[in-house]
Amino acid sequence: SSPSTFASVATSAMLRAALLLALVAAAAAFTAPHSAGLRLRSATPAMSMKADSMIRVPEGVKKALAPAIAFAGAAAPAFAEGTGEALGVDDGKLLIPLILVPLLVFLSFQGFAANQDNEDFFDTYDQRRR
Numbered sequence: 001s002s003p004s005t006f007a008s009v010a011t012s013a014m015l016r017a018a019l020l021l022a023l024v025a026a027a028a029a030f031t032a033p034h035s036a037g038l039r040l041r042s043a044t045p046a047m048s049m050k051a052d053s054m055i056r057v058p059e060g061v062k063k064a065l066a067p068a069i070a071f072a073g074a075a076a077p078a079f080a081e082g083t084g085e086a087l088g089v090d091d092g093k094l095l096i097p098l099i100l101v102p103l104l105v106f107l108s109f110q111g112f113a114a115n116q117d118n119e120d121f122f123d124t125y126d127q128r129r130r
Contacts, residue, residue, distance in 0.1 A: 057065070089095055 089098060
């Protein structure tokens, strides 16, 4: 046997061993951690809360209100953009372009729309022709 054949067999065996080790490590990563210290004392809840009986909200309103509250709570940080200020504006000078640019685009579009004819483009299409 030549030295190159021995080296290729040894390299192949090392690659197989490394692959097996990687597979075992990947499988071990998906197991749940063992924590003997975290056990429930009892199955009953420690505290319960009751709603006030004076306020009656219809079922339809309850169903609509729950996602609205969840969305508002989740969307609020998106509008602050990490600055803690509305729309992420932490300097008053930034309000000028924030308001001025959309206003100028809107006004220019209104001027463009006023100059357009309001004829229906598809009005001249003959419906009988197929």
